[in-house]
Amino acid sequence: RYICEGESTIVAYSVESSGAVPNTILWEPATALSCTDCNNPTANPTETTTYTVTVSVNGNCEQQDEITVFVGPPISVSIADDAIISPGGSANLTSNVQSQTGGDPGNLIYSWSPSDGLSCTDCPNPVASPLTTTNYQLQVTSEFGCEGLSNEIQVLVEVIQYAVPNAFTPNYDNINDRFLVLFPEGSNVIIRKMDIYNRWGQVIYSDSGLGYWDGKHKGQIVPQG
Numbered sequence: 001r002y003i004c005e006g007e008s009t010i011v012a013y014s015v016e017s018s019g020a021v022p023n024t025i026l027w028e029p030a031t032a033l034s035c036t037d038c039n040n041p042t043a044n045p046t047e048t049t050t051y052t053v054t055v056s057v058n059g060n061c062e063q064q065d066e067i068t069v070f071v072g073p074p075i076s077v078s079i080a081d082d083a084i085i086s087p088g089g090s091a092n093l094t095s096n097v098q099s100q101t102g103g104d105p106g107n108l109i110y111s112w113s114p115s116d117g118l119s120c121t122d123c124p125n126p127v128a129s130p131l132t133t134t135n136y137q138l139q140v141t142s143e144f145g146c147e148g149l150s151n152e153i154q155v156l157v158e159v160i161q162y163a164v165p166n167a168f169t170p171n172y173d174n175i176n177d178r179f180l181v182l183f184p185e186g187s188n189v190i191i192r193k194m195d196i197y198n199r200w201g202q203v204i205y206s207d208s209g210l211g212y213w214d215g216k217h218k219g220q221i222v223p224q225g
Contacts, residue, residue: 076148
């Protein structure tokens, strides 16, 4: 049997007999047993213990068997701090499982929730790529049945705020001379590519670094409109 420290389990025995039924029962050792002369005592040892049961008929025809109650340490689980990603980005979620008493927790089963955007839900360190802001939590269960529930973290999908003007005046008066996309002050957004089309769908300007258009096509200011 496997139990978590502080928990209990019932230890029992069964007898196959074609004659007299055993009427004498003795469990040893008596450590952490609810009774030593009953059929199904409750055991709550603080460390792994092997119990031996001896049964007999009026002191004769003794038979023995044993059962080991394996005791595992309680565990605590924590996961990394909140993360901020851009749309389409990802963040590594890392977990830390510790034994509260220093013992070996044994094999661990991981269960992340929700599963949205995770590369795996049964691994210790998944990659999160949610489409929208999502809160994650991790539950870990040891082979002894000890459970630990982590803190909850948030992977924030940051929506980039911006504004696109619907007009500008490239007349070199230093007022609204350039067409450019406006971002909040302090944001570190870089425009990788910007194409300007005329009303007939023709590209008249293509930028891959400046982040603005000065209103010219082939060196000339384009007509109004």
